[in-house]
Amino acid sequence: xxxxxxxxxxxxxxxxxxxxxxxxxxxxxxxxxxxxxxxxxxxxxxxxxxxxxxxxxxxxxxxxxxxxxxxxxxxxxxxxxxxxxxxxxxxxxxxxxxxxxxxxxxxxxxxxxxxxxxxxxxxxxxxxxxxxxxxxxxxxxxxxxxxxxxxxxxxxxxxxxxxxxxxxxxxxxxxxxxxxxxxxxxxxxxxxxxxxxxxxxxxxxxxxxxxxxxxxxxxxxxxxxxxxxxxxxxxxxxxxxxxxxxxxxxxxxxxxxxxxxxxxxxxxxxxxxxxxxxxxxxxxxxxxxxxxxxxxxxxxxxxxxxxxxxxxxxxxxxxxxxxxxxxxxxxxxxxxxxxxx
Numbered sequence: 001x002x003x004x005x006x007x008x009x010x011x012x013x014x015x016x017x018x019x020x021x022x023x024x025x026x027x028x029x030x031x032x033x034x035x036x037x038x039x040x041x042x043x044x045x046x047x048x049x050x051x052x053x054x055x056x057x058x059x060x061x062x063x064x065x066x067x068x069x070x071x072x073x074x075x076x077x078x079x080x081x082x083x084x085x086x087x088x089x090x091x092x093x094x095x096x097x098x099x100x101x102x103x104x105x106x107x108x109x110x111x112x113x114x115x116x117x118x119x120x121x122x123x124x125x126x127x128x129x130x131x132x133x134x135x136x137x138x139x140x141x142x143x144x145x146x147x148x149x150x151x152x153x154x155x156x157x158x159x160x161x162x163x164x165x166x167x168x169x170x171x172x173x174x175x176x177x178x179x180x181x182x183x184x185x186x187x188x189x190x191x192x193x194x195x196x197x198x199x200x201x202x203x204x205x206x207x208x209x210x211x212x213x214x215x216x217x218x219x220x221x222x223x224x225x226x227x228x229x230x231x232x233x234x235x236x237x238x239x240x241x242x243x244x245x246x247x248x249x250x251x252x253x254x255x256x257x258x259x260x261x262x263x264x265x266x267x268x269x270x271x272x273x274x275x276x277x278x279x280x281x282x283x284x285x286x287x288x289x290x291x292x293x294x295x296x297x298x299x300x301x302x303x304x305x306x307x308x309x310x311x312x313x314x315x316x317x318x319x320x321x322x323x324x325x326x327x328x329x330x331x332x333x334x335x336x337x338x339x340x341x
Contacts, residue, residue, distance in 0.1 A: 013159055017152040027151035031223065033264045034158035036240055038216045040248075040256035041165050042209040043241035048251035049178070050202055051185030052108060055116045056123030057213065057241055060096040062233040064214025065221035066130060067092035069143040069232075072222070085148070089218035096214020097207050104206035108199065111188070127233035142228030145221060154223045158216070162257075165212065170253045181205060185251070240264075243282070246289050249296030258297055 016022055016030070043057045071088035083091075107118045130137045137143065172178045183191040184198050192198050221227050240263060241256075248259025266285070270278035289296070 010163070017155055024149070024151045027155045028223075029268075031151070031155050031158050033261065034155075034162050035216050035220055036244065036264050037162050037257050037260040038158070038165060039213055039237060040241040040244040040260040041162070041169060042213045042216075043238075044245045044250065044252075044256045045169065045205050045209045047242070048245060048255070049173075049181040049185060050205060051188075052111075052202065052206075053116045053242075054119045055238060055242075056119030056121070057209075058233060058235065058237040059119075059123040059126050060100055060210040060213040061217035061220070061237055062126065062130070062229075063099055064089075064092035064096040064217030065227050065232040066137060066143075067095040067214070068218035068221045069145055069227045070136060072145045073138075073143045082146070085222050089215065089222065092218035092221075093211050093215045096217065097211030100210025101203060101207040104203045104210070108202045108206060123233065123235075123238070127229050130233065131229045138228070140229060142226060142231075145225045145227075147225045148222065154219065158219060161215070161219075166253070166257060173253055177201070182251075240267075243286055243289070245296075247285075247293070247296055252296070255296050262297070 013030075017027055039057070039061060042060075043054060046057070047053045068085075068088045068091070071083040071091055072085060073082070103119075103122055107115055107122070110118055131140055133139070134141075180191065180196045180201055183194070183196060184202065188198055217232070221232070224231075240260070244260035244263045245256045246259065247255075247263055248257065249255030263285075267278070267282070270281050274281060
């Protein structure tokens, strides 16, 4: 049932741009949603799998976006060479990955809130560097890229990237590397004692997440045709990744995807209908997640004994939530309630 549902969703996503009634605005909105999903999946590799909560994850997005913009822009910005998009985006990926490796080598020796604060400081510092280095980055004015408004192309590229990234994380979760990452999250000292090269593994995953986020940043810059420090380096992007992952289920494979989709469309609804209080509503949502859904939607479903696809089929069959039988019921032993003394 799960495979059938997934195939139906992917088929609908593939056919959506081919539908005559689908507008460029719809494709642009869906592409931005794919971007949010990709950033959340990469954040989950560090924050969910290894347990290192990164409050500066958007820095890799900004580095990828600005590297692409600098190489593609024909403005007088110190380079102005007007590279084609593919090598420019590829260089943005390399720049974000190398920066993540260098910074991760230094910061991932820290633990707990010290790492989180160090990454937040890195994010703020990088944004200010971009803002004051006007000869290269355009400063606060930003950079303009050559327009290429084929929305369908960007849509399909990011859809393929999100699917590929989701499959990769699903595969990684079942490997020895994935098990080692979870071991680091649960007990890093114990993992080191068992012979796991924790620092090398953490930095490798951190670098991959940075490079992959930089790829989404480069694609976003090319599609948006304009970057400036406040748009490319915005705290909201990190906040969306954290909230989306927590809403869906931190440390799970499907959690960042499910949570980012729900959060994205919820934000669109709030922007359209509750513009004056949308930030308050998001804050309330975060409090609700932390207090009542610490394991996210995936954990909420799991406590009821079902996967998301089983939940859906249960609604169709009975109109109610399926309930997992108690362990003693499965053994054929009658369960009787205990009486309080």
